[in-house]
Amino acid sequence: MVDIVIIGAGVIGSFVARSLSKYQLSICVTDRHIDAAMGASGANSGIIHAGYDAIPGTLKAKFNIEGSDMMEKTCEELNVPYKKTGSLVIAFNDEEISKIQEMYDHGTKEGIRDMSLISKEQVLTLEPNLSPEIKGALLAKTAAIVSPYKLNINALENAVRNGVEFLREHTVLGIKKEKEVFSVITDKGTLTCRMVINCAGLYADEIARMVGDDSFKIIPRSGEYILLDKSEGTLVNHVVFQAPTMEGKGVLITSTVDGNLLIGPDAKEIKDKDERDTHRSSIDYVYKKGLQTTDKLLLHKSVTIFTGVRATPDKGDFIIEESRYCKGFINVAGIESPGLSSAPAIGNHVALIVKSIIGDISEKENYSMTLEKKKYFSEMNEEEKKEAILKNPLYGKIICRCESVTEGEIIDSIHQKAGAVTIDGVKRRTRAGMGRCQGGFCLPHVMDILSRELKVDKDKIQKGDEGSYILTGRTRQ
Ligand SMILES: Cc1cc2nc3c(=O)[nH]c(=O)nc-3n(C[C@H](O)[C@H](O)[C@H](O)COP(=O)(O)OP(=O)(O)OC[C@H]3O[C@@H](n4cnc5c(N)ncnc54)[C@H](O)[C@@H]3O)c2cc1C
Incomplete structure (x- = not known):
C-alpha cells in the first residue's frame, strides 16, 4: 500500500509528483503509455503564456500567471530549455x-x-x-517558449529521483474504495492507497466516474x-x-x-x-x-x-479540487491551454490540497528540487566538448548528424531514473531523430544502443507504445 497514486504522467501529474516528492509520502505515478509526455504535454505549442487571455477570476487566469512567474526558475532547476521571446x-x-x-x-x-x-x-x-x-x-x-516534453520528462525525473515510483504501461481500469482505502485496478494488477490524484488528461472524466463522480465531461x-x-x-x-x-x-x-x-x-x-x-x-x-x-x-x-x-x-475552467463525491480523491482535470504554463503552480497548489486533507506532513531529510546542469553536446563550446569527451569518449561519437547528438548523451538518457526505453523516448530526451532527416540516418544506431543498454533483442525495440516495433525478424538467416 502507498500513500498516493497519481494517475497520469503528463506535465500535470509530473509536477504534482514533483511538488509532493519532498514530503515523507510513498507515491506512485501510473500511466497507460510507455513513457511520460505522450499525451497533450508532448504535442502542443510550447508557449508560456503571459496570462492576459484567461477571464479574470478563473483558475486558468490564476495558475497561468503564477506558473508563468515561476517558469524561468523552474526551467533552470530542471535543466529545461526556456527562452523569453515575448x-x-x-x-x-x-x-x-x-x-x-x-x-x-x-x-x-x-x-x-x-x-x-x-x-x-x-x-x-x-x-x-x-x-x-x-x-x-x-x-x-513576459511570454516565453519552452521544450514542452522536456519540461514534463524532467519534472518526472526529478520526482523519481526523490523516491516517487513511475509505473509505465499501467492503464487504470477501475477504482474501488473500502474503509478509507482505495484499490486502483490496472491492467497490470491492483494498487492500494490512501489517496488518488486524477491527472488523466483526456480521460479524467472517465477516471472520475470510477468513483461515482460524473460532475464534468472532457x-x-x-x-x-x-x-x-x-x-x-x-x-x-x-x-x-x-x-x-x-x-x-x-x-x-x-x-x-x-x-x-x-x-x-x-x-x-x-x-x-x-x-x-x-x-x-x-x-x-x-x-x-x-x-x-x-x-x-x-x-x-x-x-x-x-x-x-x-x-x-464542459465547465470552461480547470477543475482542481477534492471530489465532492469521494473523499481522498482529487481531480486535476480539464487542464487545456494554458496548462503547460500553469503546471508548476498547479503542482504546488495540489500539494497544499493534499496537506489540508492528510494534515501536516514532514519533509524528507534528503530531497532536491534540481537536476544537474547539463548542456546538449551541440550547444557546448569547443572547451566544453573537449572536457566532455575526455570524461566519456562516447561523447566524441556523433549518432544523430542533424542534431549532433552523441552516443554518450543517448546512453545517459537511457540510464536516467525515469529513462528512455523507446526510440521516441531517446528522441524527446536528446533530440536524436528530431532533425531534418527525422531519424532516417540515426534510427538503426539508436535501436542498437537501446538494445545493448537495455539488454533486449533488437526486434523488441519499439518506436513508442506497445506493438510499434521497427524490426519484425531477419530477412536472411
Ligand atoms: C494543440 C495544443 C496546444 C497547446 N498549447 C499550449 C501552450 O502553448 N501553452 C500552454 O500553456 N498550454 C498549451 N496546451 C495545453 C497543455 O498542453 C495541456 O494543458 C497540458 O499538456 C495538460 O497536461 P496533462 O498532464 O493534464 O495531460 P496529458 O499530457 O494528456 O497527460 C495525461 C496522462 O494521463 C494518462 N492517462 C489517461 N488515462 C489513463 C488511465 N486510464 N490510466 C493511466 N493513465 C492514464 C495519459 O496516458 C497521459 O499521459 C496545448 C494543448 C494542445 C492540445
Missing part, C-alpha cells in the same frame, strides 16, 4: 483592435507586467517579416501543426498570435527553443480521444492562416506535421 497578438481590423484592447484590459486587471498596445510601425520594427496589413498589436514581454479537440526546418527559425522573433476567435487562440507562428519554426494549431472537435491523425484539410488551413501573418512561410521547408489533442472541460 508575444504579439496582431490585429488586422477594428474589431480585432477592440479584441486586443479587451485582452490588454484583462491583463492589466490581473496585474500582468510589461504589456503594451503598439502601432503598426512598432510591430513592423519588431517583426519586419510580418504582413503590412497589420493595424496594431498587443505586446506582452471534450477532445484536436490541433494540427506544421514544423519547419531550422533554416526558417528566425522568421519571427516573438510568438505571433492572431486575434482569438470562438474556437480558441487561433493559428500562431513561433520559433521553437530548438530553433525550428512552428505554425498552428487549428481547432476541431473529434470523437475518438486517441485519434492523432493529420489531415490535408487542416494542414492547408493552418498554412493559409499562417500566410495571413507573413507571406514568407515556405511549406516545402516543413520537416514534420503533428497533432495534439486538447482536454476541454
Whole structure:
C-alpha cells in the first residue's frame, strides 16, 4: 500500500509528483503509455503564456500567471530549455483592435507586467517579416517558449529521483474504495492507497466516474501543426498570435527553443480521444492562416506535421479540487491551454490540497528540487566538448548528424531514473531523430544502443507504445 497514486504522467501529474516528492509520502505515478509526455504535454505549442487571455477570476487566469512567474526558475532547476521571446497578438481590423484592447484590459486587471498596445510601425520594427496589413498589436514581454516534453520528462525525473515510483504501461481500469482505502485496478494488477490524484488528461472524466463522480465531461479537440526546418527559425522573433476567435487562440507562428519554426494549431472537435491523425484539410488551413501573418512561410521547408489533442472541460475552467463525491480523491482535470504554463503552480497548489486533507506532513531529510546542469553536446563550446569527451569518449561519437547528438548523451538518457526505453523516448530526451532527416540516418544506431543498454533483442525495440516495433525478424538467416 502507498500513500498516493497519481494517475497520469503528463506535465500535470509530473509536477504534482514533483511538488509532493519532498514530503515523507510513498507515491506512485501510473500511466497507460510507455513513457511520460505522450499525451497533450508532448504535442502542443510550447508557449508560456503571459496570462492576459484567461477571464479574470478563473483558475486558468490564476495558475497561468503564477506558473508563468515561476517558469524561468523552474526551467533552470530542471535543466529545461526556456527562452523569453515575448508575444504579439496582431490585429488586422477594428474589431480585432477592440479584441486586443479587451485582452490588454484583462491583463492589466490581473496585474500582468510589461504589456503594451503598439502601432503598426512598432510591430513592423519588431517583426519586419510580418504582413503590412497589420493595424496594431498587443505586446506582452513576459511570454516565453519552452521544450514542452522536456519540461514534463524532467519534472518526472526529478520526482523519481526523490523516491516517487513511475509505473509505465499501467492503464487504470477501475477504482474501488473500502474503509478509507482505495484499490486502483490496472491492467497490470491492483494498487492500494490512501489517496488518488486524477491527472488523466483526456480521460479524467472517465477516471472520475470510477468513483461515482460524473460532475464534468472532457471534450477532445484536436490541433494540427506544421514544423519547419531550422533554416526558417528566425522568421519571427516573438510568438505571433492572431486575434482569438470562438474556437480558441487561433493559428500562431513561433520559433521553437530548438530553433525550428512552428505554425498552428487549428481547432476541431473529434470523437475518438486517441485519434492523432493529420489531415490535408487542416494542414492547408493552418498554412493559409499562417500566410495571413507573413507571406514568407515556405511549406516545402516543413520537416514534420503533428497533432495534439486538447482536454476541454464542459465547465470552461480547470477543475482542481477534492471530489465532492469521494473523499481522498482529487481531480486535476480539464487542464487545456494554458496548462503547460500553469503546471508548476498547479503542482504546488495540489500539494497544499493534499496537506489540508492528510494534515501536516514532514519533509524528507534528503530531497532536491534540481537536476544537474547539463548542456546538449551541440550547444557546448569547443572547451566544453573537449572536457566532455575526455570524461566519456562516447561523447566524441556523433549518432544523430542533424542534431549532433552523441552516443554518450543517448546512453545517459537511457540510464536516467525515469529513462528512455523507446526510440521516441531517446528522441524527446536528446533530440536524436528530431532533425531534418527525422531519424532516417540515426534510427538503426539508436535501436542498437537501446538494445545493448537495455539488454533486449533488437526486434523488441519499439518506436513508442506497445506493438510499434521497427524490426519484425531477419530477412536472411
Ligand atoms: C494543440 C495544443 C496546444 C497547446 N498549447 C499550449 C501552450 O502553448 N501553452 C500552454 O500553456 N498550454 C498549451 N496546451 C495545453 C497543455 O498542453 C495541456 O494543458 C497540458 O499538456 C495538460 O497536461 P496533462 O498532464 O493534464 O495531460 P496529458 O499530457 O494528456 O497527460 C495525461 C496522462 O494521463 C494518462 N492517462 C489517461 N488515462 C489513463 C488511465 N486510464 N490510466 C493511466 N493513465 C492514464 C495519459 O496516458 C497521459 O499521459 C496545448 C494543448 C494542445 C492540445
